[in-house]
Amino acid sequence: MSMRTLTQALVSAAVVAGTLVASAAAAAPPDPGLVRVDSGWLRGSVAGDHVTYSGIPYAAPPVGKRRWRPPARPQPWPGVRDATAPSPFCPQGGGPGVIVGQEDCLYLDVTVPRGAERGERLPVLVWLHGGGFSVGGAREYDGARLATAGDVVVVTVNYRLGALGFLSAPSLDVAGGNYGLMDQAAALRWVRRNAARFGGDPSNVTLAGQSAGARSVCAQLASPETRGLFHRAIMQSGACDNPVPTLAEAQAFGERATAELGCADAADVAGCLRDLPAARVVDALAGVGREVTARVADRPWNPVAGTPPLPRQPGGALSDGSAARVPLLIGTTRDEMRAFIAGEAVTADGYRTVLAETFGADAPAVLAEYPAGAYETPAVALATVLGDWGGFVGVCPVLSSADAAAVHQPVYAYEFAEDSGVVEQDFPMGAFHGLDLPYLWDLHASWDPYPPLTPAQERLSATMVGFWTAFARTGDPNGPGRPHWPEFGASRTVLGLSAGGIGPTPSAAEHHCDLWSALPR
Numbered sequence: 001m002s003m004r005t006l007t008q009a010l011v012s013a014a015v016v017a018g019t020l021v022a023s024a025a026a027a028a029p030p031d032p033g034l035v036r037v038d039s040g041w042l043r044g045s046v047a048g049d050h051v052t053y054s055g056i057p058y059a060a061p062p063v064g065k066r067r068w069r070p071p072a073r074p075q076p077w078p079g080v081r082d083a084t085a086p087s088p089f090c091p092q093g094g095g096p097g098v099i100v101g102q103e104d105c106l107y108l109d110v111t112v113p114r115g116a117e118r119g120e121r122l123p124v125l126v127w128l129h130g131g132g133f134s135v136g137g138a139r140e141y142d143g144a145r146l147a148t149a150g151d152v153v154v155v156t157v158n159y160r161l162g163a164l165g166f167l168s169a170p171s172l173d174v175a176g177g178n179y180g181l182m183d184q185a186a187a188l189r190w191v192r193r194n195a196a197r198f199g200g201d202p203s204n205v206t207l208a209g210q211s212a213g214a215r216s217v218c219a220q221l222a223s224p225e226t227r228g229l230f231h232r233a234i235m236q237s238g239a240c241d242n243p244v245p246t247l248a249e250a251q252a253f254g255e256r257a258t259a260e261l262g263c264a265d266a267a268d269v270a271g272c273l274r275d276l277p278a279a280r281v282v283d284a285l286a287g288v289g290r291e292v293t294a295r296v297a298d299r300p301w302n303p304v305a306g307t308p309p310l311p312r313q314p315g316g317a318l319s320d321g322s323a324a325r326v327p328l329l330i331g332t333t334r335d336e337m338r339a340f341i342a343g344e345a346v347t348a349d350g351y352r353t354v355l356a357e358t359f360g361a362d363a364p365a366v367l368a369e370y371p372a373g374a375y376e377t378p379a380v381a382l383a384t385v386l387g388d389w390g391g392f393v394g395v396c397p398v399l400s401s402a403d404a405a406a407v408h409q410p411v412y413a414y415e416f417a418e419d420s421g422v423v424e425q426d427f428p429m430g431a432f433h434g435l436d437l438p439y440l441w442d443l444h445a446s447w448d449p450y451p452p453l454t455p456a457q458e459r460l461s462a463t464m465v466g467f468w469t470a471f472a473r474t475g476d477p478n479g480p481g482r483p484h485w486p487e488f489g490a491s492r493t494v495l496g497l498s499a500g501g502i503g504p505t506p507s508a509a510e511h512h513c514d515l516w517s518a519l520p521r
Helices: 003-027 144-150 162-166 179-198 212-222 247-260 269-275 278-282 314-320 348-369 378-389 395-406 455-474 513-517
Strands: 034-037 040-043 050-057 080-082 107-113 122-128 153-157 200-210 232-236 328-333 411-416 494-498 501-505
Touching: 034 179, 050 144, 107 144, 107 179, 122 179, 122 212, 122 455, 144 153, 144 455, 153 179, 162 179, 162 278, 179 200, 179 212, 200 212, 200 455, 212 232, 212 314, 232 455, 314 395, 328 395, 328 455, 328 494, 348 378, 348 513, 378 395, 378 513, 395 411, 395 513, 455 494
Parallel strands: 040 080, 122 153, 122 200, 200 232, 232 328, 328 411, 411 494
Antiparallel strands: 034 040, 050 107, 107 153, 494 501
């Protein structure tokens, strides 16, 4: 055989082999659990109708010299990273004398409907957990129900908590302590870079949260650092109208914490603080501002206004239209504060004393509107007052936030009124703070007061999932097969949500919001 003939034969064989290999590759189904993000490959957990990718780094570990610094981009990793273990908690109290979590905690979890492919344009819902900016984590929220029923990509986010997330001290930097807020912004930037790799649409992102997560959404609406990174907002049981600490107030908390931690007189205050064990930092000012009557600004670990990440109070930005003018879905549970009063021994005299201490000269007007005898017990009366007033969390500040926003953007308001049926120490819990969560999520929380859903409640859950995911898709919760949800607008229509019926409810009147709008919060 000539050299030329041998060469032609080898080339022909290579072409045939290449064609066979290409055909085999084309015939092989893609690995549904494998995806590449900008930092490397991930392998997630594959279920029948969804894929979950857990523990994805969206920022560098905030440890050592990176403690109390703005988040930095994560380092790329070689090979395929296992993304099947839940994201770790950020350091937080786990009971008396117990600290759980780890400081290397800036991770997020992504849940995708099975079959979603790169290049699709599914809505993306980014969830910020609650917990008073002190506890909670992404791992507590399983997004499979929302992802599969609503055909959306669900992202749940960890962010730094407590003093590690919100300590404000001039010795550290000029961010004013908003490290947790900056983490959330970094997660949104990660979503913009990577959403399409999961079949998500980076130009259709809904930022959602409950309690502290909802107040985080308020802060991000007002923040110049996240403008354009999300296009709709959902706030559950959190109000923009509750003032957060100013920079001066936050730095006063920071001075107290620095002294408590033994670093006030150190030659290098920042170095001293960064060298402390995370568990000691978590305990700083642990009991401050924890009274049931404390206002948001009385609590040390919060977003801080008057800083680069948050130049204005969120309520002011919402009122004057300088906040992001995106469609807003906002609401509360009917009995927000009952979860915080359960177990408290409240007498009729004690009830009057608390009102006097909390409202001063306005206490007689409050007592006239809420006489103890009109309620099952004085404890229920107190929970009702505090839940309507909402110095910390409650109905009327949320409705006030809806009022302010509705001047500038579409708003849909709700009240979750399904009774839990739970009784704690003879105290009826009603529709307590957080009761709406299991109607949207499968929860993995250490404290689980939620009874199993009845068939009627399962139907309510399905309707709510439809509302929430339709809103994420279009900015309007309405659609076929669901009751009509009127826009809040000038009518101030609030949609009541319960298994017994879904329809407009006179929420502001039932919660005496005219009284509370006339009193300082």
